[in-house]
Amino acid sequence: MTSSILGTGSALPEKIVTNDLLATIVDTNDEWIRDRTGICERRIATTETTTTLSVDAARIALEDAGISPEEIELIIVATLTPDGSMPNTACKVQAEIGATNAMCYELNAACAGFMYGVQTAHAFISSGILKHALIIGAETLSKIMDWTDRGTCVLFGDGAGAVVMGPSKEGIIAVEGGADGSKGHVLTCGNAPLINPFVRNEATSPYVDMDGQEVFKFAVRKIPEIVNALSAKGNVSPSDLDLVLLHQANKRIIQTAAKRLGLNEDIFPINLSKYGNTSAASIAILLDEANKSGQLKKGSLVALAGFGGGLTWAGILMKW
Numbered sequence: 001m002t003s004s005i006l007g008t009g010s011a012l013p014e015k016i017v018t019n020d021l022l023a024t025i026v027d028t029n030d031e032w033i034r035d036r037t038g039i040c041e042r043r044i045a046t047t048e049t050t051t052t053l054s055v056d057a058a059r060i061a062l063e064d065a066g067i068s069p070e071e072i073e074l075i076i077v078a079t080l081t082p083d084g085s086m087p088n089t090a091c092k093v094q095a096e097i098g099a100t101n102a103m104c105y106e107l108n109a110a111c112a113g114f115m116y117g118v119q120t121a122h123a124f125i126s127s128g129i130l131k132h133a134l135i136i137g138a139e140t141l142s143k144i145m146d147w148t149d150r151g152t153c154v155l156f157g158d159g160a161g162a163v164v165m166g167p168s169k170e171g172i173i174a175v176e177g178g179a180d181g182s183k184g185h186v187l188t189c190g191n192a193p194l195i196n197p198f199v200r201n202e203a204t205s206p207y208v209d210m211d212g213q214e215v216f217k218f219a220v221r222k223i224p225e226i227v228n229a230l231s232a233k234g235n236v237s238p239s240d241l242d243l244v245l246l247h248q249a250n251k252r253i254i255q256t257a258a259k260r261l262g263l264n265e266d267i268f269p270i271n272l273s274k275y276g277n278t279s280a281a282s283i284a285i286l287l288d289e290a291n292k293s294g295q296l297k298k299g300s301l302v303a304l305a306g307f308g309g310g311l312t313w314a315g316i317l318m319k320w
């Protein structure tokens with residue numbers, strides 16, 4: 001017995017922010033952003049929140065799976081941008097959709113968070129502990145951007161994706177993941193300094209800060225390692241893969257990884273041109289698009305891999 005993905009969904013804010021529009025806010029231009037990243041536009045939340053995007057994506061995934069909210073026993077929301085620290089976003093989703101039989105928690109593994117969540121659900125389901133889980137990746141990164149820093153604010157966007165998982169004879173074949181906390185400083189965002197009547201520590205920047213080149217090097221080294229490890233564990237060759245769904249950080253990262261793996265770029269779908277980097281949401285949104293567009297076919301052999309702040313990384317190999 002393994003677990004598989006029974007349904008997918010995604011939700012995006014209505015507001016589209018093009019590179020040209022960004023150029024009216026910071027000193028940048030469409031050509032620089034497209035050439036260096038592949039991003040043309042992104043969605044930015046104005047009326048939506050991490051919770052509403054999560055709920056919308058979850059409802060679509062449940063309908064796609066044909067599973068009722070009451071059948072869900074676990075909800076995990078992977079996010080680094082919750083609307084508040086308590087109650088957690090999964091509890092808010094539970095209340096909205098009526099998943100009264102679920103335990104609910106958030107998970108923060110930055111851009112690898114959705115993959116960590118899928119792996120957690122896989123462990124619960126394949127061991128028989130529970131049957132159905134709802135895993136969501138959701139972000140409103142726009143609220144943790146320094147909108148005066150052209151080096152970061154052009155890269156990110158808001159959105160959410162969700163999957164419903166359940167037991168299955170075929171599905172997840174192998175998982176791979178890890179973290180290197182010693183390199184955490186290359187991608188950071190804020191902290192909660194200890195401030196109480198007895199001590200007043202310095203606050204640090206509440207915004208995303210990044211050593212772009214170090215992140216780039218980490219990503220293009222780690223993706224081939226994940227895909228090769230998954231292939232070895234699944235007893236397949238990377239050349240057997242029908243699709244590789246990667247965290248959508250930067251087009252050049254994806255192209256370099258494809259090249260290092262010796263695989264055709266065509267099997268690496270890209271949607272970051274429309275949405276930018278949506279961190280924990282990106283693989284979930286991409287998966288929903290690949291599912292609904294028919295790119296994923298029954299029996300497709302697909303690898304998914306995320307990598308991000310922490311530093312964290314995780315992937316799965318599955319038969320669709």
Ligand code: ACO
Pocket residue numbers: 027028029032033036037111150151152154155187210211212213215216219248249250277279307308309
């Ligand atoms: N518009 C115009 N010019 C810019 C912009 C911008 N938005 N941002 C930076 N520049 C300028 C810099 O000031 C610099 O100018 P200078 O040469 O006069 O000093 C020049 O462009 C080059 O800057 P670099 O930071 O060296 O540019 P680089 O080629 O490294 O590209 C980038 C930056 C796109 C961030 C790249 O490092 C990258 O792709 N890194 C991967 C990181 C990433 O994708 N992170 C996403 C989050 S992490 C994750 O999801 C895992």
